[in-house]
Amino acid sequence: MKNIDELIARYIATWNETDPAARRAAIDELWSPDGVYTDPMAVATGTAAIDATIAAVQEQFPGFTFTLAGPVDAHHNIARFTWELAQDGAEALVVGFDVAVITADGRIDSVHGFLDKIPTGA
Template identity: 55%
Template sequence: MSDFTTLAERYIAAWNETDDAARRSAVAELWTADGRYVDPLVDAEGTEGIAATIGAVQAQFPGFVFRLAGPVDGHHEQLRFSWELGPEGEAAPIAGSDVAVTDGNGRLRTVLGFLDRVPS
């Protein structure tokens, strides 16, 4: 289970990386080249598309940070976890849950995101 937790922590860290070059590098290390991220607002393919999506979310919510919200659960080549997005040290106005499928070698192949709480 700790491998799944580490993977989720690395995923969250990539979403929080504000330096463009470091973010692209983190995504390239974390995802397969043909990786895909899908949520209700975006369908991003490949590491460049995923890194660009993360950058766009950061631009939309400047100063907000992602954090895990509870334990990471996983089995076989899949994991699920909940997260929050908000100002550091404050209540998060945005929350969601992700389900991820790995390639069996510790890299993400697909992440399916769900928005559980969004501001009106």
């Protein structure tokens, strides 16, 4: 398996990539073709749906950036990590916890997301 810290950093980077062509290329490289992303607000199956989900989040939170909020913890083919969504220098508006399942060839097969902090009314 590839370096898990690098893989998760690349995953987070896709959520920050605003150029549609660059984002889609990164997703296609990073995810298995039938990859599945789930969180309490979305289910996306396949790279096109994952790309559309990321684009929708970027539209909902313009000017916000995703960052890792601590170290990646991993074993076997599973990684867990906390992330934050915030504007530069501001307190995180959204905080989440994801569990990624990695394929044998080092691509993301699924991400199971949990939201620990969301804006009031979201």
